Amino acid sequence: xxxxxxxxxxxxxxxxxxxxxxxxxxAPQMYTSIPYExxxxxAYNANTKDGRxxxxxxxxxxxxxxxxxxxxxxxxxxxxxxxxxxxxNPLEPTAEVLAAGKKLYNVQCVxxxxxxxxxxxxxNTSKSYEGxxxxxxxxxxxxxxxxxxxxxxxxxGAMGAHAYALSPAERWQLVTYIYSLIADAPPAxxxxxxxxxxxxx
Ligand code: HEC
Numbered sequence: 001x002x003x004x005x006x007x008x009x010x011x012x013x014x015x016x017x018x019x020x021x022x023x024x025x026x027a028p029q030m031y032t033s034i035p036y037e038x039x040x041x042x043a044y045n046a047n048t049k050d051g052r053x054x055x056x057x058x059x060x061x062x063x064x065x066x067x068x069x070x071x072x073x074x075x076x077x078x079x080x081x082x083x084x085x086x087x088x089n090p091l092e093p094t095a096e097v098l099a100a101g102k103k104l105y106n107v108q109c110v111x112x113x114x115x116x117x118x119x120x121x122x123x124n125t126s127k128s129y130e131g132x133x134x135x136x137x138x139x140x141x142x143x144x145x146x147x148x149x150x151x152x153x154x155x156x157g158a159m160g161a162h163a164y165a166l167s168p169a170e171r172w173q174l175v176t177y178i179y180s181l182i183a184d185a186p187p188a189x190x191x192x193x194x195x196x197x198x199x200x201x
Contacts, residue, residue, distance in 0.1 A: 068168040075154035075161075080147060087146030091172045093180055101177025104170055108162060109178075117181035132158055137182045148175045 025031065032042045038054040045051050057063070062070050073079035073087075091097050105113075112129060114120040117136035123129045140148070152171045155161035166174070 071153060071163070071168070073150055073153075079154070080150050080156075083150035084144055084147040087149055089145040089149070089172055089175055091176050093176050097173055097176050098180055100170075101173040101175075101180075104166065104174050105177055108165065109174070112159070113178075117178055129158065136178055140179060140182055145175050145179065148178065 033040070036045065036053040041053045045053050048055055050056075073083040106115075110121055111123045112119075112121040112133050113136065114124070114133075119133035119135045121129075121133060124131075124133055143151075149171055151159065152166065152174060153161065153163045162171070
């Protein structure tokens with residue numbers, strides 16, 4: 001018994017000699033998994049290209065169910081113009097779509113753009129936004145649904161990007177809703193409402 005106690009004391013002292021080394025781990029497979037875990041890894045993985053357990057998706061692949069999140073138009077003027085000509089609003093202005101759009105609008109947009117879309121949101125009283133939020137009645141006929149979608153996605157001027165907070169479907173609901181806010185609105189379908197507005201004059 002005496003020797004046993006002495007021996008374990010010796011181990012205890014010797015075992016803690018270098019505080020920078022973890023010492024011997026008992027049953028390490030209890031702490032680190034033998035199967036490959038995507039988010040925890042203690043050793044280089046010889047079976048993957050970059051040594052990581054979790055591999056990068058193949059270039060150009062789109063995750064299942066995320067097709068709509070693939071947005072090819074960059075946050076540049078070219079991207080804005082291209083979105084304006086190529087994007088089509090997939091939604092019809094049904095009561096359901098408009099109600100969903102209104103709900104989102106009252107959370108994400110109303111403080112700047114105002115309840116009626118006239119640019120008189122509560123933030124308009126602050127110096128930084130005073131006078132720069134457009135009146136939809138004036139602005140929307142000069143752009144189109146694709147451009148509006150692009151602006152909501154990437155932001156424009158003092159308006160921030162909203163892609164992080166709104167799914168593509170929600171952004172289209174908003175586009176449909178804001179076009180419904182202006183009287184004799186050009187249809188919230190893409191195309192060239194600017195030209196349509198021109199014809200009306
Ligand atoms: C922080 C204030 C702010 C918020 C929040 C905001 N906007 Fe804007 N929005 C602006 C400003 C400022 C502009 C003018 C940008 C410019 O043309 O420079 C603008 C412009 C727009 C335009 C015209 C875009 C164009 O291409 O000319 C649309 C459409 C629009 N906003 C929709 C929305 C919608 C929908 C939301 C809610 C998801 C939203 N905005 C939230 C400030 C805001």
